[in-house]
Amino acid sequence: MASIAQKLREKAPLMTETYVAYAATQRLLKECARPGDYTIPQALEKNAEIPRDATGAHLGEGTGWWYETLHLAPTFINWAQITFIHMYLLQVRFRMFPKTHAPLWIQHLTNHAFYAAEDRLVVWHKLNSNSLRQKYLKDMFSQWRAVLLSYDEGLVKGDAVLAAAVWRNLFAGREDVDFQKLAQIVGYMRRESRRLEMATDDEVANGEWKFRGDPSEEESIGKTPSRLMAIEGAKA
Template sequence: MRAGIASRLRASAPLMTETYVAFGAAQELMKECSRPGDYSIPQALEKDGEIPVDDKGTHLGTGSGWWHDTLGLTPTFINWTQLTFLHMYMLQVRFRMFPDTHASIWIQHLTNQCFYAAEDRLVIWHKMHSNGLRQRYLKDTFSQWRAVLLSYDEGLIKGDAVLAAAIWRNLLGAKEEVDYEKLAQIVAYMRREIRRLEIAPDDEVAQGGWKFGPSPGQEVSNTASTASEKAIPNKTATGSKTSKIGTTA
């Protein structure tokens, strides 16, 4: 019902109501973007619980689904962040197709919701109660988001090989050992979902109920696989820094 009322209001006073509509929808869209990388750390909720860590001291959670079980991403804050960014990026590409007066509003609200969710996660699952420390992590996370936008935009424009290299750097942490088939599946997944968003009516996206399709692997083109294999040897590796909640580029 709210979506129907909002739609009628937008028709009569679009600029006045767009912020209201975008705020509510962005909350739901953010949940969908964060779902693939979702994880929990039950020990963080225990009074004297000890959060599990890997050999680098990174907090480890528990998660499931294709990205964790098949791709092999560990349930960590940084992997949740990068998976969320990947899905946010696809929605942002669609938001850019909105009228100029509306696009920036939607992009800003989705970005805001992401960082609200990230801060909540730092407090709940990582016991990061120092506001100053959280803000430093969030500032670093925002820098990563800007880098993601630039690299995925370049890949979207220049082709699958460049997009595969961007996914490898951002999502897969520029690891030397690469499963090219799975990388190609992610490229095909992004292309498929961006196409679905492209042909969807504005109202369908703006109602906030958008759901991404099946996990990567449903459809893979030989072109994407070949492009992925060609992309990695030409990469330029960057340094990284580690923390208890993850590794950041």
């Protein structure tokens, strides 16, 4: 039986691949969104008021490293940024697909992200106004473009630039960031990027890819002095 990758590269017409890519990227988007998932119980209660944070954003309930250890608030924007990190890693891998196929996979993954975002705005945030939802989605798209540009630059120029990009996007440039945890996120992105790079096209294109663990597994990175710090220490 021909492999998925072989079908994509040699046999499957582009029209057929559209259906393959649509279904696979739908599953992959769910995996990208999983780490930042949250709920808003009040949204399911009649006449209940949805809590808000200091900025006025709806505040939900979430678990896992990103919320419980990193202490991000379970909000729509943080869900989007956590999802973007994982989408970006997959998009980088999609770029390794044949040139005639890669754009299709990238577009389907992006489309699914915005379908999921709109569903979330309706179900958990009770935004029944289409014009208001479109405003949120337009802002989200601008943020996604900024993520692509800045993470691409970081991937090429090194960890310091990538860390600065994560700081701007995920943390909105806040000054109270835990820089050890920021380093862990960068280490996690590098690790998962390597895993994806080493994976076969089949392992990615079947839609069953799973991200492994979370940034806590990179804890040693934040405790390791940088080369510059080591040099300065030797001079002292």
